[in-house]
Amino acid sequence: MDSSNLQQPGIFAGLVAIIRRDLLLAWKRPGDVLNPLFFFAMVCTLFPLAVGPSAEQLTFSGPGVLWVAALLSTLLSLNSLFMSDYEDGSLDQMLVSPQPLPVLALGKTIAHWIISGLPLVLISPLLAMTYRMPTAVMGILMLTLLLGTIALSLLGSIGAALTVGLHRGTALLSLLILPLAMPILLLGANTVSLAAGNDVYGTGIWALGAYAIASISLAPYATAAALRISNE
Amino acid sequence: MWKFFHKLASPPHFYRVAATLIPWFGIPGLILIAYGAYAGLFLVSVDYQQGDAFRIIYVHVPSAYLSMMAYMMMAVSGGIGLIWRLKLAHAVGAAAAPLGAAFTFLALVTGSLWGRPMWGTWWEWGDPRLTSELILLFLYFGYMALRSSIDDTAKADKASAVLALVGVVNVVIVHFSVEWWSSLHQGQTVFKKGTMDADMRIPLFAMLIGFTFIFGAMVLRRLRTEVLFRERRTRWVRELVLSPEGGK
Numbered sequence: 001m002d003s004s005n006l007q008q009p010g011i012f013a014g015l016v017a018i019i020r021r022d023l024l025l026a027w028k029r030p031g032d033v034l035n036p037l038f039f040f041a042m043v044c045t046l047f048p049l050a051v052g053p054s055a056e057q058l059t060f061s062g063p064g065v066l067w068v069a070a071l072l073s074t075l076l077s078l079n080s081l082f083m084s085d086y087e088d089g090s091l092d093q094m095l096v097s098p099q100p101l102p103v104l105a106l107g108k109t110i111a112h113w114i115i116s117g118l119p120l121v122l123i124s125p126l127l128a129m130t131y132r133m134p135t136a137v138m139g140i141l142m143l144t145l146l147l148g149t150i151a152l153s154l155l156g157s158i159g160a161a162l163t164v165g166l167h168r169g170t171a172l173l174s175l176l177i178l179p180l181a182m183p184i185l186l187l188g189a190n191t192v193s194l195a196a197g198n199d200v201y202g203t204g205i206w207a208l209g210a211y212a213i214a215s216i217s218l219a220p221y222a223t224a225a226a227l228r229i230s231n232e
Numbered sequence: 233m234w235k236f237f238h239k240l241a242s243p244p245h246f247y248r249v250a251a252t253l254i255p256w257f258g259i260p261g262l263i264l265i266a267y268g269a270y271a272g273l274f275l276v277s278v279d280y281q282q283g284d285a286f287r288i289i290y291v292h293v294p295s296a297y298l299s300m301m302a303y304m305m306m307a308v309s310g311g312i313g314l315i316w317r318l319k320l321a322h323a324v325g326a327a328a329a330p331l332g333a334a335f336t337f338l339a340l341v342t343g344s345l346w347g348r349p350m351w352g353t354w355w356e357w358g359d360p361r362l363t364s365e366l367i368l369l370f371l372y373f374g375y376m377a378l379r380s381s382i383d384d385t386a387k388a389d390k391a392s393a394v395l396a397l398v399g400v401v402n403v404v405i406v407h408f409s410v411e412w413w414s415s416l417h418q419g420q421t422v423f424k425k426g427t428m429d430a431d432m433r434i435p436l437f438a439m440l441i442g443f444t445f446i447f448g449a450m451v452l453r454r455l456r457t458e459v460l461f462r463e464r465r466t467r468w469v470r471e472l473v474l475s476p477e478g479g480k
Binding site: 043162175182203210226 | 377
């Protein structure tokens with residue numbers, strides 16, 4: 001059979017296919033989705049236990065704690081981004097497939113965000129409530145987390161691709177990604193703090209949005225390059 | 233011109249050229265640092281605001297500058313290595329990383345020592361430069377950790393080059409976001425730099441250039457060992473080691 005006659009699916013079809021596949025895989029193993037979420041909730045519980053239940057303190061530290069917890073929980077879930085594909089050989093198939101690798105990497109990252117980032121954004125108001133955050137600020141918290149987790153997933157995908165197949169994966173991944181993720185944390189948490197203090201908070205949101213857009217357009221290329229290097 | 237560069241990329245040739253270059257970097261570097269240190273510590277008059285404490289600038293500023301230059305060097309050589317597949321370029325990154333981390337550490341320590349008399353505290357989160365320097369140190373740690381956890385040298389080279397390139401984009405973002413952040417939290421302390429007097433400035437320039445030369449000499453020295461290690465299975469290294477001079 002002549003391969004040139006074969007109907008090649010378009011780039012968008014490939015993107016959708018890989019997102020559907022990863023979502024389906026996550027659906028079959030709900031633990032992968034729920035564990036980072038529980039982790040997020042637990043870290044948020046740790047802080048009041050450690051610093052005391054005074055309302056004043058909780059209101060003050062709330063945005064920062066929620067953001068740090070979100071960052072750590074994203075980091076936790078990133079480790080498995082390419083792991084199972086690496087182990088069962090699907091990753092090799094992606095590398096040799098006619099679809100452009102950056103698109104596939106983007107698809108996998110989008111799926112990862114839907115699985116780990118989006119639920120985190122959705123339950124954040126619940127946790128913010130326990131930190132006595134005013135309802136008006138919760139919208140800002142969700143917006144910053146929405147933009148921030150997108151950027152974190154994409155940034156993290158580079159790190160996950162660089163460390164896939166290495167034995168010391170998890171600790172190394174944190175070491176690689178945390179310094180890169182610091183601006184996101186700093187912008188996100190401080191924007192929420194500003195909003196809570198009735199201050200002007202626009203700058204942080206625009207900057208986070210710019211970061212998210214820049215990482216959507218640039219990170220998949222770095223991730224693809226890293227995947228090729230890791231699988232030589 | 234091009235022929236010279238092509239020849240330089242060959243490890244045995246580079247190994248010899250580097251040996252002759254080291255004193256050309258090292259000796260002027262030592263002289264400039266000796267002059268800068270003497271002038272900075274004894275000749276320059278006491279600052280009317282900061283007293284003698286400002287003299288640490290003669291170590292602090294060159295280290296901070298080198299900490300960034302070394303990172304740029306890592307990123308640029310990583311890019312060259314990825315694009316033109318030059319193994320020597322990757323070796324430059326490997327040689328520069330620990331030096332860059334050391335200068336970053338030195339910049340942090342001297343900055344903190346300087347902060348004690350000026351700000352009354354060893355560490356001031358409100359100062360954007362200290363914070364971004366600390367993040368830079370973590371970036372170096374990440375780079376070196378990635379390098380050391382991949383056994384295959386070629387793979388480690390490329391992976392760490394990608395990381396350095398991603399990091400260099402981020403350094404800019406870190407800089408601006410930290411600046412924005414500290415402008416929110418700014419209370420009392422930022423220390424504004426006025427214009428500097430010429431007799432204060434000349435020793436500083438001497439130190440800057442001297443540090444750069446010494447850095448060049450150290451990179452070359454580390455590169456020689458790096459090249460030797462990477463080429464340890466080749467014939468020229470064996471011949472070199474077995475020769476009467478024993479690897480000189």
